[in-house]
Amino acid sequence: MIKKTILEEVLAKAMSSGADFAEIYAENTRSNVIHMIDGKIDAITDNTICGVGIRAFLGVRCVSASTTDLSREGLLRCAASVADVIGDKPTQLDIHLTGRIFPDIHPVKIVPDTAKKTTKIDLRKAGYFSAKNYHEDIAQVSANLLDVDHNIMIANSEGLFTTDRQIRTRMTISAVASKNGENQSGYAGPGRRMGLELFDMISPESIGTEAARSAIVNLNAGYCPAGKMTVAIENGFGGVIFHEACGHSLEATSVARNTSQMAGKLGQKIANEKVTAIDDGTIANAWGSMNIDDEGTPSQKKILIENGILKTYMIDKLNGRRMGMEANGSSRRQSFEYDPTSRMTNTYIAAGNDKNEDIISSIEYGLYAKKMGGGSVNPITGAFNFAVSEGYIVRNGKICEPVRAASLIGTGSEILQNIDMVGTDMETGQGMCGSSSGSIPTDVGQPLIRVSEITVGGR
Amino acid sequence: MEKFDSLKKIVREVSEKHGIKEYELYYTEESSISAETYRDEISSFSSSVGGMLLFRCIVDGRIGYASTQSMDEGEMENLVLRAAENAAVIEKDDEGIIYAGAPKEAYGKPAEYDFVMPGAAEIREEAMNCRNIMYAADPMVTDGTECGAYAGQNVIRLYNSNGLDLSSAVGNTGSCMAAVLDNGSEKQMSYDSIYNSLGKDEDKKKELAGKIAKNAKDKFGAGSVETGKYNIVFEDKQMKQILGTFLSAFYAENTQKGLSLLKGKVGEKIAADCITVTDDPFCEGNTMQIAFDGEGVPTRKKNVIENGVLKTLLYNLSTAKKDGVETTGNASRSASEIGTRAFSFYINPGVMTRDELLAKAGEGIFVTEMKGFHAGANAVTGDFSIESAGFMIKDGKIGARVKSFTVAGNFFDLLKQITDVGCELNMGGPGFTQIASPDVLVPGMSVAG
Numbered sequence: 001m002i003k004k005t006i007l008e009e010v011l012a013k014a015m016s017s018g019a020d021f022a023e024i025y026a027e028n029t030r031s032n033v034i035h036m037i038d039g040k041i042d043a044i045t046d047n048t049i050c051g052v053g054i055r056a057f058l059g060v061r062c063v064s065a066s067t068t069d070l071s072r073e074g075l076l077r078c079a080a081s082v083a084d085v086i087g088d089k090p091t092q093l094d095i096h097l098t099g100r101i102f103p104d105i106h107p108v109k110i111v112p113d114t115a116k117k118t119t120k121i122d123l124r125k126a127g128y129f130s131a132k133n134y135h136e137d138i139a140q141v142s143a144n145l146l147d148v149d150h151n152i153m154i155a156n157s158e159g160l161f162t163t164d165r166q167i168r169t170r171m172t173i174s175a176v177a178s179k180n181g182e183n184q185s186g187y188a189g190p191g192r193r194m195g196l197e198l199f200d201m202i203s204p205e206s207i208g209t210e211a212a213r214s215a216i217v218n219l220n221a222g223y224c225p226a227g228k229m230t231v232a233i234e235n236g237f238g239g240v241i242f243h244e245a246c247g248h249s250l251e252a253t254s255v256a257r258n259t260s261q262m263a264g265k266l267g268q269k270i271a272n273e274k275v276t277a278i279d280d281g282t283i284a285n286a287w288g289s290m291n292i293d294d295e296g297t298p299s300q301k302k303i304l305i306e307n308g309i310l311k312t313y314m315i316d317k318l319n320g321r322r323m324g325m326e327a328n329g330s331s332r333r334q335s336f337e338y339d340p341t342s343r344m345t346n347t348y349i350a351a352g353n354d355k356n357e358d359i360i361s362s363i364e365y366g367l368y369a370k371k372m373g374g375g376s377v378n379p380i381t382g383a384f385n386f387a388v389s390e391g392y393i394v395r396n397g398k399i400c401e402p403v404r405a406a407s408l409i410g411t412g413s414e415i416l417q418n419i420d421m422v423g424t425d426m427e428t429g430q431g432m433c434g435s436s437s438g439s440i441p442t443d444v445g446q447p448l449i450r451v452s453e454i455t456v457g458g459r
Numbered sequence: 460m461e462k463f464d465s466l467k468k469i470v471r472e473v474s475e476k477h478g479i480k481e482y483e484l485y486y487t488e489e490s491s492i493s494a495e496t497y498r499d500e501i502s503s504f505s506s507s508v509g510g511m512l513l514f515r516c517i518v519d520g521r522i523g524y525a526s527t528q529s530m531d532e533g534e535m536e537n538l539v540l541r542a543a544e545n546a547a548v549i550e551k552d553d554e555g556i557i558y559a560g561a562p563k564e565a566y567g568k569p570a571e572y573d574f575v576m577p578g579a580a581e582i583r584e585e586a587m588n589c590r591n592i593m594y595a596a597d598p599m600v601t602d603g604t605e606c607g608a609y610a611g612q613n614v615i616r617l618y619n620s621n622g623l624d625l626s627s628a629v630g631n632t633g634s635c636m637a638a639v640l641d642n643g644s645e646k647q648m649s650y651d652s653i654y655n656s657l658g659k660d661e662d663k664k665k666e667l668a669g670k671i672a673k674n675a676k677d678k679f680g681a682g683s684v685e686t687g688k689y690n691i692v693f694e695d696k697q698m699k700q701i702l703g704t705f706l707s708a709f710y711a712e713n714t715q716k717g718l719s720l721l722k723g724k725v726g727e728k729i730a731a732d733c734i735t736v737t738d739d740p741f742c743e744g745n746t747m748q749i750a751f752d753g754e755g756v757p758t759r760k761k762n763v764i765e766n767g768v769l770k771t772l773l774y775n776l777s778t779a780k781k782d783g784v785e786t787t788g789n790a791s792r793s794a795s796e797i798g799t800r801a802f803s804f805y806i807n808p809g810v811m812t813r814d815e816l817l818a819k820a821g822e823g824i825f826v827t828e829m830k831g832f833h834a835g836a837n838a839v840t841g842d843f844s845i846e847s848a849g850f851m852i853k854d855g856k857i858g859a860r861v862k863s864f865t866v867a868g869n870f871f872d873l874l875k876q877i878t879d880v881g882c883e884l885n886m887g888g889p890g891f892t893q894i895a896s897p898d899v900l901v902p903g904m905s906v907a908g
Contacts, residue, residue, distance in 0.1 A: 030528070033795075038551075040550035040552075041550040041551070042546065042549075043524075043551075043795050043796055044523065044526070044545040044549065045794055046524065046541050046795075047794050047795075048526070048528060050527065050528040051528055064504075064505045065509065066505075066506075066508070067506055067508040067509070068508060068528045069510075071873075074508075078506075081492075081579055084580070085494075085501075085504045085583060118545075118548070339505070
């Protein structure tokens, strides 16, 4: 993207007032979204993001700047604006960059950009109409086909000079079922860090059918009763609770500032011994995977919690300085316009030894949360509230009638202690995670788990 | 931006080469610089320059969009071809329109303001100065207080196949103070900003810091409210939030999609006689005025509601065509569509001072804080139920501090229920979109304590 000699000159400029570290992150990202509603291709977003973010550190101080002017003069101006603020000690440095290639552990077969637009349109329609035609009560379907070709280049004053290409594909379908003036919705949205071969693995028709099926179940469900219950949460997107209520408090972003309830607890028991939780950016072709993080550190598999004991945090360079710990491949940013910070990749509760049938049959009366929806967490208290998007009552060890509008209400520390059975079939679900460094793709995941007691909100 | 002039030539040549007759190239650039303080030092500093080229064209009656941040001349052909390819697969019935253009005199003239993008040192100094003023304003000001300064500049260029060639450049600065006050048993927060006062207006900033500290202290020891019906005086900033939440109901695109209850209401009485709402792209004092909208149509001042009667909705070219009216010049532009936007959208001031409004309310609540509109309001139905705080009104005067109650109602009913509008209109900070209202008095609203 940018000549090596210019990068060296720009890094030296950024450090010309005494910074002890400088970094250039350059990006060229093509993204395509085909949107369909009312049975028609409604809009196409076809965008290229292209720019550079420069950061400099002096101790734990950080100054950043970004620009879309990629000329030598534009980059030098950007670096000068960083140098102007970070320090006041004139310094002359010679920076020598050495190219490094990290192995590509996420091979792509069909690069979406090389496919014909009509191929993508056909995929989009196949998914759309399988949802629309699933049942006569499906009143509306809204659907997106997204593909992203994200190319990054990172150079820093330690001599690192590397690149990565991250291709992602995702299909999302939201179906609305309607009867007697009442609306209920269902959703499915699988994605992977791969090309259009995703749809050889997961057919568009199956995505549409899943969204519509869930909407119809909800349309014919009664309201969920409220109260404290034993709850079994299904694998896949069920892991969103761990992600939101526990994962975020293990990011150095909050740990370094001591605003996390998990700060200072390394080596302590923070969860039931059944719980082992992992953040793994190396899973081949997973939605949240990468070869290197956005500071050029190779991605890693990190055991965050092992048998209930807190083992490590997710750490980026700047917060690593604040905490006196090494960065571990966790630094991420939405684009060059955001400052990177420690974030999750693919975060999940690891498979345990309990059989699924044993988990369900152990529940005398409770809730089986087959699909989870969105929710919110109060970062200070850890209190969370998540919608169950498809749920069933469990009675005498058997899954019975569906119930709608259930929610799970609790706190992160409480649910970690109350996970007392962990199944064997770990699955992941895809999401976009929003935080200070922007919106990034992450996988959540878990096997079927049992929470001995949690408040279920209903009516 | 000289670069735009060379890029538009290339786009014109490439479009002609590929037989594309109707097209538009839109450029938007935002530069900003900002600093924030924490305790007694600068905690973060950032600056950015970001430009984006948005292109759209009509092929066989359908309109396609594409956009890029790359200003590379070699990229232009790709941009044009991508948009053309996208146009070919769009199926929605909306036909695209590239504006035919208007005579020069049809465009208003934005007020000229001297604006020079400040340097890093000025911004850093301003942030620290605000920090010092805020800490000096009250001994209770404590850690957690954050002050900052920013400057921003926006450039827009629009060029189309009908020869339209427009440009706009505006800029502004802001100084912000967000104070946390600790009285030993309780912490409370309040914040405010002052605009285009970089390195000057020291006395105004001191006065503002004093107000911020007083606001935070006023929140200490708040009591609760009993559920019931109350006469409510909404402070200007709260009525502004309500108006902003339901702004989209005035967009014709929403009445056409069945997402606004104002469908078919033009010419009808939808509000009290005392309500006149204006949308003005040339609002006095706003340093971000603009003479053309997202399609290049001249912008103009108009009353949306006049003495309670709905005079017009907000239109772009295609929504206007659907309703068989002229566009109001309210098109917004994004990477993949033309939408609707407002400029300075405000309720016109009435005659009563705040004290007179409180006196007329007699007994009730003066609402000075409302939060959670994204969750507690439905822009389609108009229903809202919002967590609020404020003061009891007793014998027509401000009484005890109260918090944690909800005010519930319906926006379209509220418009009819307002009996009086305050005489002071504060437009707030500069912006391409500003929303504002004076204080208003609404009798008999539902409050849950």
